[in-house]
Every structure is written in structure tokens, then in C-alpha cells.
Amino acid sequence: MNKIILRFIIVKKQKTLEVIFDGRLTMEENFKLLSEIYEIDPINKTYVVDINRKVALKKDIPISSFNFKNFKTLYLF
Numbered sequence: 001m002n003k004i005i006l007r008f009i010i011v012k013k014q015k016t017l018e019v020i021f022d023g024r025l026t027m028e029e030n031f032k033l034l035s036e037i038y039e040i041d042p043i044n045k046t047y048v049v050d051i052n053r054k055v056a057l058k059k060d061i062p063i064s065s066f067n068f069k070n071f072k073t074l075y076l077f
Contacts, residue, residue, distance in 0.1 A: 004063060005070040008048075011077050012041070018071075023064035027057065047077040 002024050008017045017038070021030040031043040048057045050072075057066065057074070 002064070004068055004072075006068065007071055007073045009073065009075045010040075011075055021063055024062055026062055027059040030063065031059075041076075049075045049077055051075055 002022050003020050004023045005018065005020050008019065009015075010017060017040075019030075019034060025033075027048055028043050031040065031046075034040060035042075043059060048059060049055070050057055
């Protein structure tokens with residue numbers, strides 16, 4: 001199964017967004033597809049942060065390499 005459900009908290013807009021991403025694609029590729037249907041800041045100007053690990057995630061590697069479980073909460077700064 002290549003689908004993963006992620007929850008993003010957009011800090012700037014104080015909004016929560018739940019999406020289904022393709023784990024084979026990178027964050028950049030998934031956000032490019034998402035930007036076609038939802039108005040979101042460009043990913044190259046945004047940090048994707050995992051608060052639990054206290055680290056900003058790389059956006060150019062496939063999401064499946066992070067081994068996230070469904071409904072993982074990530075923050076966009």
C-alpha cells in the first residue's frame with residue numbers, strides 16, 4: 001500500500017489539513033500535486049517539522065523512507 005494519511009498543522013494560517021499522500025513520491029512532489037487543488041505556500045519556502053523527533057524533514061526523499069504511521073502529525077512553518 002503506497003497511501004499514507006498525514007495531518008499537517010499550518011502554523012502561519014492556524015489550520016489543520018489532512019491529506020492522503022503517495023509514499024513513493026517525495027514531499028515536494030506530493031505538495032506540488034496538492035497545490036493544484038488547495039491553496040498552500042510553496043514547499044521550497046516551507047519547513048516540514050516532526051515535533052516529536054524535533055527535526056525538520058528532508059523534502060527530496062520518498063515519504064515511505066520515514067516509516068510514518070497513518071495520521072502522523074507534522075507541522076508546516
